[in-house]
Amino acid sequence: MMAGSAWRSMLSQVVARSRRTSLSSASFSRGIQTVTLIPGDGIGPEISTAVMQIFEAAKAPISWEERNVTAIKGPGGRWMIPPDAKESMDRSKIGLKGPLKTPIAAGHPSMNLLLRKTFDLYANVRPCISIEGYKTPYTDVNLVTIRENTEGEYSGIEHVIVEGVVQSIKLITEDASRRIAEYAFEYARNNQRASVTAVHKANIMRMSDGLFLRKCREVAEGYKDIKFTEMYLDTVCLNMVQDPTQFDVLVMPNLYGDILSDLCAGLIGGLGVTPSGNIGANGVAIFESVHGTAPDIAGLDLANPTALLLSAVMMLRHMGHHDYGNKIQTACFDTIRDKKVLTGDLGGNSKCSEFTAEICRRIQDLD
């Protein structure tokens, strides 16, 4: 029989714990969630401002924390991202990044590589959906490429064996292959996609791609509701340019993913309209625009914020805010389809701010 005060303290503890859990889920669905914003270089700051304005118009429950990720030399001489940026990302777990400049002779590795290593961003996801107002020779494209982002051909391990003979090592591990396959099937299930196709070249690279394929098959056993197929890389390329509608979710190692994701971006109109997300271990996810910094139009209010905006929509869906995501995406696609207010690269001659204002206006009309 507990004493009265002990009983009351235990009860208050239980109530506090339940309130805390409900508060954290509320912050996920009803409260404001913090997102680390990395504006980037060149046109980065102006398109980030555009995205923030659009989110405000949509009243999305996001609060932005701007951070800079210029590389600094940490203790021990290793290059790292600034500690305040790392701390912000670890806390918020979600990031939105604009284009980053890769200086040629700065002595430090590319910033994208540094971010990838810091947060173990193992999956690069690119949904490629045809944009109705932006005509390309390919219509009705609706596929997602999921690329393993840590190993494969991009391990960076190269040696000169003798003068004139170079060997590059492609690394495939069981763990990384299983992890990316599991992510692909989870993504397919969470986003109501019907099939997952593993892309490989196991007829030539028998052991390495063979291992990747085996892991995909094993993981597929646990997801019987999703159809699993496997296809050679060359057959995928051949069929992709003839009929991209036959593909749904594609999962593959690093190099093939690089080539195929850019191929699919080309199908829907290029890097200026393609969203991209990087998923890491420990629940971290960074969504980014994959185009360059465009230094020639930086600061002139001519940039197209579509890529960053669609990545931000991907981010909203990842966080569970499907309704806000759909609203913003509909407004953006309607604006492009209408063709009245378009930036230069989309074929119009409006400014970035006008394009943004038009999208904000449509969002308010949708409410």
Add this chain to the structure above:
Amino acid sequence: MAAHTAAMSMSKILHPFLGGRLGNTPRWLLTLLPPPAKYGGRHTVTLIPGDGIGPELLNHVKEVFRFCCVPVDFEVVHVNSAVETEDDINNAITAIRRNGVALKGNIETKHTMAPSVKSRNNLLRTSLDLYANVMHCQSLPGVQTRHKNIDIMIIRENTEGEYSNLEHENVSGVVESLKIITRTNSLRIAEYAFQLAREKGRKRVTAVHKANIMKLGDGLFLQCCREVASDYPDLTFDSMIVDNTTMQLVSKPQQFDVMVMPNLYGNVVSNVCAGLVGGPGLVPGANYGRDYAVFETATRNTGKSIAGKNIANPTAMLLASCMMLDHLKLYDYASMIRNAILSTMNETRLHTADLGGQGTTSEVVQSIMRVIQSKGSLTSEL
């Protein structure tokens, strides 16, 4: 046979004076040598049926050749993809060494077998040192495609790179695969590409690479291309990263002229280009080495799902056989068959299912033979 060996020894004698940076017989000298395995006015060519649609398409090739009275005899060598020993493929390689020229279908690589069982097609290419894979993609007026006016020549290094077949598992669960790039082979393929571009009157050669990531490997390839380019000031040389290349190919393929690249990127780019001009049934491919040449379809598909149904497109294999006839210097026969194929494709518009038509393989072949007969040349019974 004797003429062949005499010619080979002649090239060896002249070779010290004309070696240059390659140390190989220059192409212009090769064109003076008679094609091998010619006896009594007839050539012998090795035929490897392969799997899937290979056997039926090659039968059609034999049919057309017999109809046109082409002076070519085929030595058929079967390669069984289901067995683990390499005897079959070694027999095929010996036959090709003997005859110098081959026409082949694709041999399947079964995944259920152990990783030590290597791809038979790859073994053939590396044993015979067929270092250049050449593919010419052209838009055909009779074929409906999304992009028009495409005319790209793709030259792909065929023996090394990612296809070196060097893999090992040092630690359980961690597999390493080696990609080898050598200066000799890169120089050789670059030299081939520029020579071919000059011969065909092309203006621009683009090297496709990923040297921003694979700095040493693809960096070496790019450097070799640049060195060779300096010897050809009449041709423009530029380079492009492979992911940007695929993006440009699907949006503006007309900007490309001649492209040269290592093995794997060649695989991707050639399949993308084949898809852009109408599919795997249309484009022929050739594998050239110093001493041997093997002709096949450009995208090397077995076509297992359409085998035996009489719906495969015979165009690619027939055009490959025309390329073979050109190589054997039987130019008249080659143009006769080629014109008939193009006329069926573009004027009669008899298309198989892969091009959206209703024709069967045999109907297309019959139509081709009818066009040849109508031209009035000497043929056998239809």
